[in-house]
Amino acid sequence: MPLPKSMIEAELPARAQQGDENALAALIARMMPAIRKGAADCTAPGLDFDDAVQEGLIGLFRAVREYDPAAGPTFAGFAAASIRHAQQDARRAALRKKHAPLNFSVPLPDAQQSTDTRPGPEEIAISGEQYADTMRRMQTELSELERRVLMAGLEGRTPAQTCQKCGQCLGPCPPQAAWRTKPLGFR
Numbered sequence: 001m002p003l004p005k006s007m008i009e010a011e012l013p014a015r016a017q018q019g020d021e022n023a024l025a026a027l028i029a030r031m032m033p034a035i036r037k038g039a040a041d042c043t044a045p046g047l048d049f050d051d052a053v054q055e056g057l058i059g060l061f062r063a064v065r066e067y068d069p070a071a072g073p074t075f076a077g078f079a080a081a082s083i084r085h086a087q088q089d090a091r092r093a094a095l096r097k098k099h100a101p102l103n104f105s106v107p108l109p110d111a112q113q114s115t116d117t118r119p120g121p122e123e124i125a126i127s128g129e130q131y132a133d134t135m136r137r138m139q140t141e142l143s144e145l146e147r148r149v150l151m152a153g154l155e156g157r158t159p160a161q162t163c164q165k166c167g168q169c170l171g172p173c174p175p176q177a178a179w180r181t182k183p184l185g186f187r
Contacts, residue, residue, distance in 0.1 A: 059086030
């Protein structure tokens with residue numbers, strides 16, 4: 001139900017100035033069509049519709065704070081002028097040449113869209129720690145023969161070539177040593 005015009009002009013601004021949130025909400029609801037119309041007229045590169053609406057609301061808050069009924073104009077006229085001035089100031093600021101690089105620039109690609117596949121500093125540090133941990137585990141959890149078999153496998157040697165390199169086909173067979181390294185995550 002719309003509020004009577006006399007209440008808008010006299011009572012609501014005074015109550016809003018005293019901090020009554022309901023009165024302020026009623027003023028915002030009453031003035032929102034004018035704020036939206038002004039915002040539609042003030043859009044420009046660097047000032048979209050929502051920003052212009054925000055500027056209009058700031059103008060309305062300024063009107064509520066500065067309105068003096070003894071000064072002469074009605075609150076609706078004073079608020080409309082304050083809203084219009086705030087939106088026009090924002091439009092002028094957005095159209096200044098110093099903002100042109102911001103208004104017409106192309107956004108940078110997101111980090112996820114980057115084509116650079118090189119690892120970053122964090123990934124390098126984590127890889128270094130993982131490598132050090134793997135080397136420590138190889139020294140402490142594998143026997144000498146198991147380490148030689150693992151290294152031969154990493155070099156691409158076949159089991160027969162590994163047997164020749166180790167020279168121990170009479171003892172534990174190198175394939176058995178390779179099998180022992182699998183649960184440890186080395187192969």
